[in-house]
Amino acid sequence: MNIVDLRNEKNILSVVKEKLQRHGNKLNEVEKLVENIIIDVKENKDKALLRMMKDFDKVEVESLKVDKEDIKKAYENVDKDFLEVLKESKDNIEKYHKNQKYSHFDMDEGRKRLTQKVTPIERVGLYIPGGKSPYPSTVLMNAVPAKVAGVKEIALITPPNKEGKVNENILAAAYLCGVDEIYLSGGAGAIAALAYGTETIKPVYKICGPGNLFVAEAKRKVYGDVDIDMLAGPSEVLVIADEKSDPKFVAADLLSQAEHDENAACILVTTSEDLAGKVKEEVNNQLKELSKVDIATKSVENYGIIFVVDNIDEAFEVSNEIAPEHLELSLEEPFDYIDKVQNAGTVFMGEYTPEPVGDYFAGSNHTIPTSGKAKFYSPLSTYDFLKRTSIVYYSKEELTKQKDKIIKFANKEGLTAHAKAIERRFE
Template sequence: MKIERFAEGISLKRSVDAGTADQRKAVQDIIHDVRKSGDSAVHNFTERFDGVRLEELLVSEREMEEATASLSAEQLAIIQEAADNIEMFHEKQIRNSWFTTDDTGTMLGQKLTPLDAVGVYVPGGTAAYPSSVLMNVMPAKAAGVERIVMVSPPGKDGKLSPAVLAAAKIAGVKEIYKVGGAQAIAALAYGTKTIKKVDKIVGPGNIYVALAKREVFGDVAIDMIAGPSEIAVLADESAIASEVAADLLSQAEHDARACSVLVTVSASLAEEVAAEVTKQAALLPRREIAEASIKDYGRIVVCGNMTEAIEAVNELAPEHLEIMTKDGLEVMAKIRHAGAIFIGRYSSEPVGDYFAGPNHVLPTNGTARFSSPLNVDDFQKKSSIIMYSETAFRQNAEKIADFARMEGLEAHARAIESRGVNESGK
């Protein structure tokens, strides 16, 4: 890993991958075809991209049962416990509608309503991500969403991963379709005969899924356009080099564009971690990916003091931040920008990926400056409630009409005055 000294204004961010012109055109064409031809287009694209011709897109109850039966009792228990942890965390985020009445009798408030239908995209094909099922479904359930639709690309055998289906069953998902890619996003956004449209689409995917989500945004809501994974470790001399290196590599193995950064006040730790990363990466099954990530996007930044180190981390605004310092809680209080913060030696990033409970769908590429992890609020709408009393209306009508005329909106003013209020407000 490259070791460098901290300098004010140092750039730690990657450029946003907006896809190539050919990729964007391909996604637009897929969306157009699905909107035009519906199920037929979905079947054709599934055969073309996933190599399988399906008779039915919908996952049957029998497939669900077979998938669950194929996992061991221990595996099912792990998924269940993770689901319980995630559910408990997100239930604490639930907010209720509220109303308040003043002494004039005017009632104001906010009404929270769950979205009617949400689509959850789960990556598939050559990999299985049951954690993605739980992290996207559990907050929607906690919010009260009644219809949760899951889509995932099938393997060559026309089936979805047993672990993914088991997680969906444990999470209570009843509507699952074997379709992936941009065609899945288009089907969720606009609907087909088989797949009815939803109000919001969440979940990670490849560049074609990300571009498709960008294309349909506005016709349907989306969670975010997530980039490759990121981790920053903020450490002092108390950190253990082998553990820091292992955590950096836990994200580097995701993707060749994943970003792993150590920010430290210890030059000796920097040297030790660099050596450990080289040694450990050589032993990984996904060695080529991890080494490419570390070569292009891995770096170690040595700072003169903890104030500089915290400044560097806040500039990075990382998706995941591990704090491995003697005074972790004090340091955490000074962090302004991070998707998820892991404090202490035993809070390794994969603890959050799978089991602790907080959501692992996090803002990337510096967007933690202004956005948050996926949460219950993402699956609810807020409606403002105004029930103005006659007393308040008469007290304020003239001011409201004057405000409207300041903006040149005469009809607004006359709408107020049409209720029989004269210039004195009586």
């Protein structure tokens, strides 16, 4: 990990930006490939999906739809201790997400009434990656908010393993969440199938869930025809720590991000030069003990960085500029600093709240804006599965009172048929 001393820099934010440039992920070849896949699925539907699985994934399956009995069986056979953990995690997620509902409101003045009506999106699709990373936590984090919102139909799609089956833990988590419509397919083809439908798969109105470059590009392309949750880039953790922080804990937390992906970034911002050195050493020591040592090493080499700053305000300035997906405040009284957080996805408070607490268990959502997008995106939520309708009512009396103003406004914009729509009522 490189240590970058910002204490004598005049424009610290420009140094931070420069140091944290990550490779643009979108490649022209990917774009072209994904476009062709989408056209293929639109034209050949089921056949295209089956062919792609055969060609790319070397798997032949008889049906794109997973049998409901198989989903139930997976649930019944899952490791019982793990099932208890899944259930408790689901309950926690449910509790948190029940707070996230748009308020229905009604401004009723008799002659005039304005209402906001809130309804769930009727049908959504969840993309759940397979391959080396079939994560049941991803099922919980997407399906639970959808259910809390009241979504009627949830279609889950996921690439099968070499045997043409879905990972048992994914099935068990889906069953637990009440998702019983599961399809086999991965990558851009799966996204196209959810967006435009096939013989087997009814199209959805919104697609959520993480995925590789192809999945992300496909989501970008279908966006507008359906809604999507967000476009994710490579992920990151940023730890703010001072001289009292334990370098072992800080290093372990940085590495928990690094094991995800070679492009993941782990960043420490500290007021203590001493801590910076110790964390660097700890990272090197702990790295060797990890099962995903290769990925983590590359991530640390590529995007592992320690910024040393003058004071805690500067630390937050750096953090707000980076707008990290995960922000850990490894500080003694973390709640004293919460007002300084302007841009961050999720904040983990104090030395005993490492990131995995939120990834798996606490109840907040682990789908969080990455790569600085917390400046404008928010974590996935119940709101994402709801939509709002405005309801406007004017009585004849009220329209009589206001008509001249509305007519004036319409005419100022040259939209005379708009003005006429009012005038005709009083002819």
